[in-house]
Amino acid sequence: MLRSAYKKIIAAFALFTVELILVWALFIASIVIFLYLSSEIRAGDEVGMDEAAFQFAQDISSPGFTRFIEFITFFASRQFLTPAALLLLCYFLFVRKHKWYSLRVPVVALGSSTLNVVMKFFFDRDRPAAPLVEASGLSFPSGHSMVAASFYGLIIYIVWKHVQSPVLRYILTALLVVFILLIGFSRIYLRVHYATDVTAGFAAGFLWVVIGLWVLRRLEKLSKKELNQAVLEEPTENS
Template sequence: MISPAKLNMLRRTRVKIHKALAQAGLLSAELVLVFVACLISLVIFSWMVKKVIINKQDEFDFAVFQWMETYINPINTSLMQGITFLGTHTFLIPANLLLTAYFLFIRKHRWYSIKVASIALSSTAMMFLLKNFFSRERPLIPLLRPAMGYSFPSGHSMMSFAFYGLLIYLTYKYMKRPALKVATIILLLLLIFLIGISRIYLRVHYASDVLAGFSVGIIWLVFSIGLLNRLEYYSKRNLQEVVEE
């Protein structure tokens, strides 16, 4: 006859095992999803480089421009200008500074502030490096006014994915309410997509620029988060070993 105390202990052990298996399954699913997203992004970026940079084939880009022309009107133009502003350095630099300050001074989480600043700075450096390496000229006839710098990949698309993608990561990891979490992630993904669309609509980027920017943004964000998480882990472990000594 098993005593009630042993039965309770067995139940608690079974619950812990089930919880550990569920967490392991979720982690495996997350890793597979991230790997697939990065693989698809790498394929898209490689395809765009081959198509528009190496082979100089721009049929896809001009087909998208032609399709987009049917939606050009004053209301949409004003809307696209507002959306594209959310991907500019004028907006993203203060936004990154505020988010860094929030984690550093309000939440007192030094590593989150390091992650925000590191991803912002490294993404900017990567963007300028790629733009100058490929040196693709922008569309000749912008809708409103010309933009500065090279075209490929789209800096707005890449930087938007770096910043808003980081917000998606933080939302997924730490927001408790499932419905609010899903709604926030969907809205942020929609915003990233619309920022890319706005660059094509305003004719300051080709569609291939935007797709390349999204692809590099995804890969760089995943790489940066993974690297920074490992650095945080080793930093805390080393600190704990020092304290224990």
């Protein structure tokens, strides 16, 4: 029995280490990618991946696929994400009654949207010509891609923390990752964003959700530590 418990501890530690390395690798890669793309955009340089992505989208286009893409892109729109975030917020406030998870939702969702607007004005890049659907505002980084990476990244975090079955956890995570990538591709297909906008949006969204979750996690631990200390220091009736 002791040997079995030891093996489980080793396996859990190994899995934790792999997950930590993967998160750190993606975090660093996101920083590098965003800094590189932002420097290229600020310099006014053309990036070859933009035209290549547009050409690929044109090659696979069809009326039926366009309708599917318009359906996919809706799930990162303000019309969908605002009520979805509110429902998730209410769930953690009134059903699960987990105040720290209820804080994570507005920090990730509202924070990423606000940061995206600030960055758009800073980089001041015009949208591609001849879009397939109406789109307003500036282009870099893609707001749909950034919000999708942060909001659905938060969902991945929740799934990873609370889904007990490893198989189901991996399946849901994989489906969410594919969904995020499809949302990003939808912006290229509809010609409302360049591929560089989408890639930078993914990078910025991932950075935001990781930083936001880390900060809130630290605050949660600090809050619990101070609460426990206050309970320990509270005088008893016999003292």
